[in-house]
Amino acid sequence: MVSIREVGKNGKRYYYLEHSFRINGKVVKKEKYIGDRIPADIDRLKREFLNEVYNEKWYGLLDGIRTAYKKDMDSATRSEKEKETEGFMIKFTYDTQKIEGSTLNLKETANLLQHGITPSNRPFRDVKETEAHSEIFYSMLNCKKDLSLQLVLEWHYNLFKDTKKDIAGKTRTRQVGISGSKFIPPPPFEIRALLEDFFSWYNKNKKKIHPVELAALAHLKFVTIHPFIDGNGRLSRLIMNFVLDRLGYPMLNVQYKNRNGYYNALERAQVKKSDSVFVLWFFRRYIKEYARYIKKCHIPK
Numbered sequence: 001m002v003s004i005r006e007v008g009k010n011g012k013r014y015y016y017l018e019h020s021f022r023i024n025g026k027v028v029k030k031e032k033y034i035g036d037r038i039p040a041d042i043d044r045l046k047r048e049f050l051n052e053v054y055n056e057k058w059y060g061l062l063d064g065i066r067t068a069y070k071k072d073m074d075s076a077t078r079s080e081k082e083k084e085t086e087g088f089m090i091k092f093t094y095d096t097q098k099i100e101g102s103t104l105n106l107k108e109t110a111n112l113l114q115h116g117i118t119p120s121n122r123p124f125r126d127v128k129e130t131e132a133h134s135e136i137f138y139s140m141l142n143c144k145k146d147l148s149l150q151l152v153l154e155w156h157y158n159l160f161k162d163t164k165k166d167i168a169g170k171t172r173t174r175q176v177g178i179s180g181s182k183f184i185p186p187p188p189f190e191i192r193a194l195l196e197d198f199f200s201w202y203n204k205n206k207k208k209i210h211p212v213e214l215a216a217l218a219h220l221k222f223v224t225i226h227p228f229i230d231g232n233g234r235l236s237r238l239i240m241n242f243v244l245d246r247l248g249y250p251m252l253n254v255q256y257k258n259r260n261g262y263y264n265a266l267e268r269a270q271v272k273k274s275d276s277v278f279v280l281w282f283f284r285r286y287i288k289e290y291a292r293y294i295k296k297c298h299i300p301k
Helices: 042-075 078-099 106-115 124-142 149-160 188-205 211-225 232-246 256-272 275-289 291-297
Strands: 002-009 012-023 026-035
Touching: 002 042, 012 042, 026 042, 042 211, 042 275, 042 291, 078 106, 078 124, 078 232, 078 256, 106 124, 124 149, 124 232, 149 188, 149 232, 188 211, 211 232, 211 256, 211 275, 256 275, 275 291
Parallel strands: none
Antiparallel strands: 002 012, 012 026
């Protein structure tokens, strides 16, 4: 979060923008002087300052990942690309479903999606939603359209059409809570306007914000709206990977074993109304996931 710090000296007031973040267990603080009064365009200055901080620490690493990833993909055969995509799809489907309570383990997920082997003694809902998520994932990769409300509603419908027909493809009409979270999603009468604002924000910023930051923000903003009775996390992670893939960056799998850090980052960002809390978690998670590409490019951390 960018804050404003006021300093008094010789009877005068001076103002600074300040941003703190943690790297390797240490708190790093950046600041920028903005004058002896708070400027009228303070929101723009905060955004520019945050961009400067991110550019100094993160953007070079993220772009290095994209460069090395592109080299890998350019040198891979079609079969190798298909195999890698399938492997990611299975892990992503397993983890994103597991986070939402699916009982299928990784082996059962792989057998189901690769060989059509339905696991015994597993709920019908878990099996059908796993299959549906896999289909949505591939349709997302092959989609020629850009992100829109119609597209997301289509994904939601396809995810639940066989298990929860009453909510499939429909935004919620009742207040909901998030188990174990201090954050309370917005009331249902605000959903339509918030979704319009979200897609307006996306279209306005998709060529302005760094792609990895855009993916993180799209995830955070959509899941904060919480427009559905069920499936908000899964749709948010699909949106996140749609943005990454569309803009040439490797997709990210939020692993079930790392769910506590993920949940905490989301909740702190939502409660504090500070997007940077989640964005910084996302940057660190992304860089850790693709450290091998950073090493290939010999980029210093």
